[in-house]
Amino acid sequence: MKKENPFQLRVLEIVRAIPRGRVLTYGQVALLAGAPRGARQVGRILYATGREHRIPWQRVINRYGGISTYKIGSGHEQRALLEAEKVEFTKDGNVNLLKHQWRPSPAAMEKLELPEEVVFMINDRLPFSK
DNA sequence: ATCTTGACTTGCC
DNA sequence: CGGCAAGCCAAGA
Numbered sequence: 001m002k003k004e005n006p007f008q009l010r011v012l013e014i015v016r017a018i019p020r021g022r023v024l025t026y027g028q029v030a031l032l033a034g035a036p037r038g039a040r041q042v043g044r045i046l047y048a049t050g051r052e053h054r055i056p057w058q059r060v061i062n063r064y065g066g067i068s069t070y071k072i073g074s075g076h077e078q079r080a081l082l083e084a085e086k087v088e089f090t091k092d093g094n095v096n097l098l099k100h101q102w103r104p105s106p107a108a109m110e111k112l113e114l115p116e117e118v119v120f121m122i123n124d125r126l127p128f129s130k
Numbered sequence: 131a132t133c134t135t136g137a138c139t140t141g142c143c
Numbered sequence: 144c145g146g147c148a149a150g151c152c153a154a155g156a
Contacts, residue, residue, distance in 0.1 A: 063140090075137095
């Protein structure tokens with residue numbers, strides 16, 4: 001990516017902060033980055049810059065706890081990377097978000113300057129499950 | 131300037 | 144639940 005705008009940098013910063021064995025959805029990353037409807041942008045940003053910034057791009061999945069990267073050919077790699085850090089998958093290939101979703105600690109919130117309300121939102125709204 | 135295209139999400143049947 | 148349409152919005156053409 002040629003020019004990196006503030007939103008992109010912010011997204012990368014947040015994804016980089018996701019600990020091993022934890023995941024976040026595209027929508028949650030967008031929310032934490034200050035763009036409530038920016039889920040698609042998050043995906044696009046990771047597609048464009050994820051691999052070159054030493055970013056744990058595998059820790060970002062979709063709203064259903066599923067892998068969205070099969071369509072671009074990185075699906076199996078993503079799942080393998082997650083399993084290598086002990087993230088469990090259900091029989092139908094999904095991650096239990098209640099169990100594996102990252103909930104930023106107070107220290108992380110301060111370090112990333114995350115507003116309390118948005119963290120409250122991702123911590124409190126129960127993940128969609130089918 | 132306009133149109134198309136998605137690593138998405140939500141809501142309505 | 145499951146499927147599908149509509150919303151979303153920045154990039155690329």
